[in-house]
Amino acid sequence: MSERLYLFTRFERFWHWAQAALIITLLFTGFGIHGVHDLLQFGLAVRIHETAAWLLIGLWVFAIFWHFTTGQWKQYLPTLERIGAVTRYYVHGIFVGAPHPYRVTVAHKHNPLQRLAYLGVKLVINPLIWISGLLYLFWGSLHASLPAFLDLERVARLHTLGAFLMLAFLIMHVYLATAGHTPLTHIKAMITGWEEVHDEAAIKRPPEG
Amino acid sequence: MTDTNDGWRRWLPGRVLGLLGLLLASGAVASTADHTAFEELQGPFERAEQVTEACLGCHTEASQQVMSTRHWTWEYENPHSGETLGKKSMINTFCISDRSNEGFCQSCHVGYGWEDDTFDFSDESRVDCLACHNTGDYVKKGGWAGYPNAEKTDLVEAARKVGRTSRETCGACHFYGGGGDGVKHGDLDSSLVEANRTLDVHMNAEGPDFACSECHRTESHDVPGSRIQGTAVDTGGALLRGAHEDRNPATCQACHGSSPHEDGSHARRLNEHTRALACQTCHIPTFARGGVPTKMAWDWSTAGQLDDDGQPIQRKDDEGRVIYDSKKGDFVLGENVVPEYLWWNGNTTFVTAETEIDPSERVLINEYHGTPGGEDSRIWPVKRALGKQPYDTVHKTLLRPQVAIPGNDTAFWYNFDWDKALEAGTRIAGQPFSGEYDFVDTAMLWPITHMVAPGEDALKCGQCHSDDGRLAGVEGVWMPGRDRHAGLDRFGFGLAGLVLLGVLGHGTLRFVNRNRRKGH
Numbered sequence: 259m260s261e262r263l264y265l266f267t268r269f270e271r272f273w274h275w276a277q278a279a280l281i282i283t284l285l286f287t288g289f290g291i292h293g294v295h296d297l298l299q300f301g302l303a304v305r306i307h308e309t310a311a312w313l314l315i316g317l318w319v320f321a322i323f324w325h326f327t328t329g330q331w332k333q334y335l336p337t338l339e340r341i342g343a344v345t346r347y348y349v350h351g352i353f354v355g356a357p358h359p360y361r362v363t364v365a366h367k368h369n370p371l372q373r374l375a376y377l378g379v380k381l382v383i384n385p386l387i388w389i390s391g392l393l394y395l396f397w398g399s400l401h402a403s404l405p406a407f408l409d410l411e412r413v414a415r416l417h418t419l420g421a422f423l424m425l426a427f428l429i430m431h432v433y434l435a436t437a438g439h440t441p442l443t444h445i446k447a448m449i450t451g452w453e454e455v456h457d458e459a460a461i462k463r464p465p466e467g
Numbered sequence: 468m469t470d471t472n473d474g475w476r477r478w479l480p481g482r483v484l485g486l487l488g489l490l491l492a493s494g495a496v497a498s499t500a501d502h503t504a505f506e507e508l509q510g511p512f513e514r515a516e517q518v519t520e521a522c523l524g525c526h527t528e529a530s531q532q533v534m535s536t537r538h539w540t541w542e543y544e545n546p547h548s549g550e551t552l553g554k555k556s557m558i559n560t561f562c563i564s565d566r567s568n569e570g571f572c573q574s575c576h577v578g579y580g581w582e583d584d585t586f587d588f589s590d591e592s593r594v595d596c597l598a599c600h601n602t603g604d605y606v607k608k609g610g611w612a613g614y615p616n617a618e619k620t621d622l623v624e625a626a627r628k629v630g631r632t633s634r635e636t637c638g639a640c641h642f643y644g645g646g647g648d649g650v651k652h653g654d655l656d657s658s659l660v661e662a663n664r665t666l667d668v669h670m671n672a673e674g675p676d677f678a679c680s681e682c683h684r685t686e687s688h689d690v691p692g693s694r695i696q697g698t699a700v701d702t703g704g705a706l707l708r709g710a711h712e713d714r715n716p717a718t719c720q721a722c723h724g725s726s727p728h729e730d731g732s733h734a735r736r737l738n739e740h741t742r743a744l745a746c747q748t749c750h751i752p753t754f755a756r757g758g759v760p761t762k763m764a765w766d767w768s769t770a771g772q773l774d775d776d777g778q779p780i781q782r783k784d785d786e787g788r789v790i791y792d793s794k795k796g797d798f799v800l801g802e803n804v805v806p807e808y809l810w811w812n813g814n815t816t817f818v819t820a821e822t823e824i825d826p827s828e829r830v831l832i833n834e835y836h837g838t839p840g841g842e843d844s845r846i847w848p849v850k851r852a853l854g855k856q857p858y859d860t861v862h863k864t865l866l867r868p869q870v871a872i873p874g875n876d877t878a879f880w881y882n883f884d885w886d887k888a889l890e891a892g893t894r895i896a897g898q899p900f901s902g903e904y905d906f907v908d909t910a911m912l913w914p915i916t917h918m919v920a921p922g923e924d925a926l927k928c929g930q931c932h933s934d935d936g937r938l939a940g941v942e943g944v945w946m947p948g949r950d951r952h953a954g955l956d957r958f959g960f961g962l963a964g965l966v967l968l969g970v971l972g973h974g975t976l977r978f979v980n981r982n983r984r985k986g987h
Contacts, residue, residue: 291932292947293933293934293948293951299928305732348973353976353980353983354980355980397739398735410945411945411952415952418952418955418959422958422962422963423962425959425963429963429967430966433974434970
């Protein structure tokens with residue numbers, strides 16, 4: 259038997275998908291500006307990149323506010339509890355039909371690996387991208403007051419590094435979104451808010467052997 | 468301060484230009500002096516000097532003012548490196564040298580009768596007022612040592628119709644430098660006389676219709692703006708007309724300020740580009756745009772080929788333009804030429820006839836100085852003209868031939884004999900000549916600053932922000948789209964690639980093992 263949990267509120271879903279669209283836009287235009295592809299004119303790519311960046315900054319400020327007023331920031335507190343079991347599941351259990359060792363609840367939506375990954379995004383990748391990006395954007399008025407070693411080339415490199423880390427995260431994240439009970443379970447949950455949570459303990463299994 | 472500047476800038480383009488146009492248009496009509504009515508100008512004038520004397524009767528200081536300028540002296544000391552420059556002594560890759568050819572070349576001197584070094588530079592009546600202040604029908608061409616042609620010029624008419632300088636009068640010399648229309652500069656040729664908007668947004672005859680002096684605003688006959696020592700960087704705001712500031716009024720910034728972009732989503736970003744770029748770099752996308760070709764290369768070593776009858780010849784390209792002339796050699800012509808770009812702080816040094824050269828490589832007749840990325844320099848567009856010209860293989864110096872003076876059997880154009888032309892040229896110039904000569908590859912740079920295109924024709928971002936873009940190889944700036952760190956890219960795409968491989972492998976294993984999950 260399974261139960262349905264309302265995991266993601268309307269704001270969280272909006273936040274997630276808006277963020278997804280903006281990040282993909284930023285990656286696409288950013289790698290265009292970087293010279294990886296020339297599917298967009300440079301000036302247009304810069305304009306879209308800057309607009310999307312401001313939208314994402316706005317969204318991010320709003321989301322931080324939301325997390326602190328609702329207390330949802332606690333979802334990202336790192337924990338080592340059962341982290342070994344979850345790791346073993348993704349390395350082995352998932353292939354042999356073992357049950358997911360983590361029981362999702364409304365109070366604890368993310369398993370320990372997810373928490374670590376999202377916390378990494380929030381504390382490392384995002385700040386790296388935003389700080390280097392804002393320095394890049396306002397370089398003309400900022401560079402005089404910055405330490406000499408931080409030249410535009412270094413700022414550009416930090417920004418590019420952030421982009422690569424975000425790209426790696428995105429690939430992993432999109433893949434793991436398909437790793438639910440069925441490939442679409444998690445994705446549906448992020449669209450509707452409702453996740454079917456299968457209580458593995460309650461499911462009768464055929465006797466083995 | 469900022470507010471005032473912004474206000475001024477907003478106010479400037481529309482209203483001031485409009486006002487300026489009105490003033491100019493009405494100024495020509497509403498002068499308070501009708502020179503045609505002046506008794507002093509009714510003639511008759513037997514000699515051109517008599518016109519000057521008539522002018523000086525009222526404009527008492529005019530000759531003295533002109534005589535203190537380079538238009539008169541053709542001489543100039545480089546403040547940075549001390550060498551004596553100016554047309555009188557300089558060497559270029561075109562007609563090579565003025566010296567010993569004065570009788571021909573001095574048609575572009577603002578004086579009468581400079582044929583050799585006996586010319587009296589202190590004779591006020593020798594100043595040619597009409598060279599710059601005629602309004603037509605004043606014909607002063609090569610070969611008359613600066614005098615107008617008596618048959619083609621009515622001195623009384625020219626004197627009575629005296630007027631402001633114009634694109635025609637300035638252009639009579641500055642459009643024809645190097646021996647023909649558009650030859651030398653690339654951004655100055657006769658197409659500017661009737662410029663349209665695409666060719667030059669300021670000189671556009673249907674629009675602002677600027678005369679040269681609109682930017683080269685002259686005081687006491689001293690015309691500002693020089694290529695020899697340019698104003699490569701101008702961080703000042705727009706100059707107030709009438710304010711006597713010690714600044715070159717001919718720069719773009721003198722009218723537009725240093726934050727000229729106001730509209731559009733890229734305005735702030737474009738204004739920040741002024742820290743590294745001259746305005747000209749984006750706003751003059753190509754030069755020689757008016758249909759007049761400019762000489763990009765000139766090879767003197769092939770000059771002197773004659774036909775079977777011993778007569779000089781010309782060869783033309785498909786469009787009927789001369790690309791070989793027995794008098795001059797082979798030319799490469801260019802139209803709509805993409806400039807080269809380099810850092811320039813305004814300081815230029817020159818190879819002179821005294822400089823020892825290294826003939827094993829191309830001799831750079833001038834060198835533009837600048838610091839890549841430096842506050843004192845900007846990236847400028849330049850024309851690079853190539854040459855091949857005579858040098859002394861013993862003294863290792865560039866040689867100054869006599870080419871244009873008929874009648875004495877020494878000038879190259881009339882006898883096609885390099886030995887005689889070089890002997891005469893160097894003797895008159897007082898330059899040591901061993902008698903041994905050959906031809907050496909040379910190059911010379913010219914700043915590109917005229918033929919300013921309308922905003923919509925300015926360079927697009929991607930023309931520089933790309934691999935192999937216009938600024939490929941220009942150091943001192945970090946440019947997204949052109950510059951990237953190869954190691955970081957390898958790491959980044961490697962990481963993303965590994966993650967992708969990982970999830971594909973993981974996914975494949977899940978798919979292969981899907982049956983074991985059935986029923987869940």
